[in-house]
Amino acid sequence: MSDSMIDWDGFRAAITGIAIIDDAQKVRLKSRDYFWYSPVLNEQLKGCRAHLVVLPKNEKEVIQVASACAKFKIPVTIRGGGTGNYGQAVPLVGGIILELTKLNKVLEIGDGFVRTEAGIMIEALDEAVHEEGQELLMWPSTRNIATIGGFIAGGSGGIGSVRHGVLRDDGNVRSLRIVTLEEEPRIIILEGADIQKAHHAYGTNGIITELELAVRPAVDWHHAIVLFDNYEQGIRFGEALCREDYDIYLISVVDKRFSAFYRELKDYFPPDKHAVFAMVGPETIEAFKVDAARFGGMVSLMVSEAERAAADIPPTYECSWNHTTLQALKSDRTWTYLQVAYPQPYKPAIDAVIMAEFGDEVYLHHEFARERGDYQLFALPLVKYTGKERLYEISNRFEELGAGIFDAHVYTIAEGGMKVIDPVQMAFKEEADPHGLMNPGKTSAEEAEKVLAAIS
Numbered sequence: 001m002s003d004s005m006i007d008w009d010g011f012r013a014a015i016t017g018i019a020i021i022d023d024a025q026k027v028r029l030k031s032r033d034y035f036w037y038s039p040v041l042n043e044q045l046k047g048c049r050a051h052l053v054v055l056p057k058n059e060k061e062v063i064q065v066a067s068a069c070a071k072f073k074i075p076v077t078i079r080g081g082g083t084g085n086y087g088q089a090v091p092l093v094g095g096i097i098l099e100l101t102k103l104n105k106v107l108e109i110g111d112g113f114v115r116t117e118a119g120i121m122i123e124a125l126d127e128a129v130h131e132e133g134q135e136l137l138m139w140p141s142t143r144n145i146a147t148i149g150g151f152i153a154g155g156s157g158g159i160g161s162v163r164h165g166v167l168r169d170d171g172n173v174r175s176l177r178i179v180t181l182e183e184e185p186r187i188i189i190l191e192g193a194d195i196q197k198a199h200h201a202y203g204t205n206g207i208i209t210e211l212e213l214a215v216r217p218a219v220d221w222h223h224a225i226v227l228f229d230n231y232e233q234g235i236r237f238g239e240a241l242c243r244e245d246y247d248i249y250l251i252s253v254v255d256k257r258f259s260a261f262y263r264e265l266k267d268y269f270p271p272d273k274h275a276v277f278a279m280v281g282p283e284t285i286e287a288f289k290v291d292a293a294r295f296g297g298m299v300s301l302m303v304s305e306a307e308r309a310a311a312d313i314p315p316t317y318e319c320s321w322n323h324t325t326l327q328a329l330k331s332d333r334t335w336t337y338l339q340v341a342y343p344q345p346y347k348p349a350i351d352a353v354i355m356a357e358f359g360d361e362v363y364l365h366h367e368f369a370r371e372r373g374d375y376q377l378f379a380l381p382l383v384k385y386t387g388k389e390r391l392y393e394i395s396n397r398f399e400e401l402g403a404g405i406f407d408a409h410v411y412t413i414a415e416g417g418m419k420v421i422d423p424v425q426m427a428f429k430e431e432a433d434p435h436g437l438m439n440p441g442k443t444s445a446e447e448a449e450k451v452l453a454a455i456s
C-alpha cells in the first residue's frame with residue numbers, strides 16, 4: 001500500500017502519547033543511512049523516504065506501535081543509529097521509521113554476560129560493561145553512533161573479531177527478545193542456534209527490543225602501528241599474530257597510498273610505508289615487537305588507550321574495517337569499496353595481479369578475523385569509481401582469481417551474500433511479520449521487484 005492510501009490520522013490516534021517526528025526535512029534525514037558509500041546504492045536509494053518517524057521509549061510503546069502498524073498495514077523500517085552501509089535502514093516504500101534509540105537501558109551485567117535494551121549506543125554499552133571490569137567481544141568502528149541492536153540486525157563483526165570470531169559464531173550473542181508485528185504482538189525469545197533467524201536479517205522479521213551478549217574480562221588494549229616496505233610482509237606479520245596465545249584485538253593491513261587520508265597520523269604512517277594497525281594486550285607487546293622485527297617491520301606507535309587519548313592520537317580502530325573507506329571518502333567522494341574474502345592460505349598472486357591490472361584504481365586493505373574458530377583474511381579494497389560496469393569488472397576479477405565477494409552494492413540480504421536466506425529464516429518471517437510489513441523489499445531482489453512494482 002502506498003503512503004497516500006494509509007489512514008495516517010487513525011494511526012496517529014492509535015499511538016497517541018508516543019514521540020514522533022513529522023518535519024519533512026528531519027524525516028528525510030532519518031530515512032538515510034550510509035548507503036552513499038556505494039554510488040550504485042546512492043542512485044537507487046537517495047529518493048527513498050518514510051512518511052513519519054516514531055520513537056518509542058520502552059517495549060510497551062514498541063508493542064503499541066507494532067500493533068497499530070499491523071492494523072493500518074503500515075510498512076515499518078527499524079532504525080538504530082542509521083550507520084549501515086547497504087541501505088538496510090532505508091524505507092523502500094515509505095511507511096514509518098521505527099527509531100529505537102530511546103530503548104537505551106542496560107538491564108543486567110553478570111559474570112560473562114550483559115543484558116541490555118537494543119537501542120543503546122555500543123560505546124555506552126561497552127563503557128557500562130567496563131565499569132564491571134569486562135568488555136564487549138566485538139564492535140564496529142562506528143561504536144559511538146551505532147546501536148547494539150543495529151549491529152546484530154545489520155552488521156556482522158569488526159574490531160575484536162580476530163579474537164572472538166563474528167557475531168554469528170556460537171555463544172557470542174546469547175539471546176534476542178523479539179516483538180512480532182501483528183495486531184496483537186507477541187514476544188519471542190531466540191536462543192542458541194535460533195539467533196540466526198533474526199541476526200543480519202535487516203529488521204525484516206521482528207523488532208529486537210532486548211538482547212544478551214557474552215562479554216570477557218577487560219584488557220588494556222594498546223594501539224600499535226607497524227610500518228613495512230613491502231605489503232606482503234605486512235600480511236605475513238598479520239598471519240604470525242593469529243595465535244591462540246596472543247592477546248590481539250585488531251589486525252588491519254593498509255596500503256601506503258592510504259597515508260594521504262590519515263593526516264593526523266602522518267608522524268606514524270608516512271606515505272612511503274605500508275602499515276599494520278593493531279590492538280595488542282599488554283602481555284603480548286614484547287612478542288609483538290619481536291615478530292614485527294622478524295618480518296622487517298618498524299613499530300612507529302605503541303600506546304595505551306589512556307596515553308593515546310592524552311596525546312590526541314586517533315584510535316587505530318578508526319584506521320580499520322570500513323573506517324578506512326570513510327577516511328578516503330572524507331577527501332574524495334569518488335572512492336568506493338569492495339568486500340572480499342581471501343582463500344586460505346593467502347595467495348599474494350591475487351594482489352599482484354590486481355595491482356598490475358588496476359594500479360591506482362585499487363588500494364589494498366586487509367583485515368584478519370576468526371570465523372567458526374578459524375582465522376580468515378578479508379579485504380575492503382578501496383576502488384576508484386568510474387561506473388558500475390567497471391566496478392563489477394574489478395569485483396569479478398577478484399572472483400576469477402579465487403577470492404569471494406560479498407556484494408556491498410546491493411540492498412538485499414540474499415544478493416549481499418553475507419548470509420544465505422534459508423527456509424528457517426523465511427518461516428520465522430511468516431511468524432514474526434505475517435503481513436509482510438517489515439522493511440519490505442530487503443530480503444531478495446525478487447521480493448524488491450514485487451514490492452516496488454506494487455507501489456508504482
Ligand SMILES: Cc1cc2nc3c(=O)[nH]c(=O)nc-3n(C[C@H](O)[C@H](O)[C@H](O)COP(=O)(O)OP(=O)(O)OC[C@H]3O[C@@H](n4cnc5c(N)ncnc54)[C@H](O)[C@@H]3O)c2cc1C
Pocket residue numbers: 033034077078079080081082083084085088089100118119139140141142145146147148149150151152153154155156157158159201202203204206207208209321322323326439
Ligand atoms: C565507517 C563505518 C564502519 C563500519 N564498520 C563496520 C564493521 O566493522 N562491522 C560491521 O558489522 N558493520 C560496520 N559498519 C556498518 C554499521 O555501522 C554497523 O553494522 C552498525 O552496528 C549498525 O548499527 P546501527 O544502529 O547504525 O544500525 P542501523 O543502520 O540503524 O540498522 C541496521 C539494520 O538493522 C535493523 N535494525 C536496527 N535495529 C534493530 C532492532 N532493534 N531490531 C531489528 N532490526 C533492527 C535496521 O532496520 C537495519 O536493517 C560500518 C559502517 C560505517 C559507516
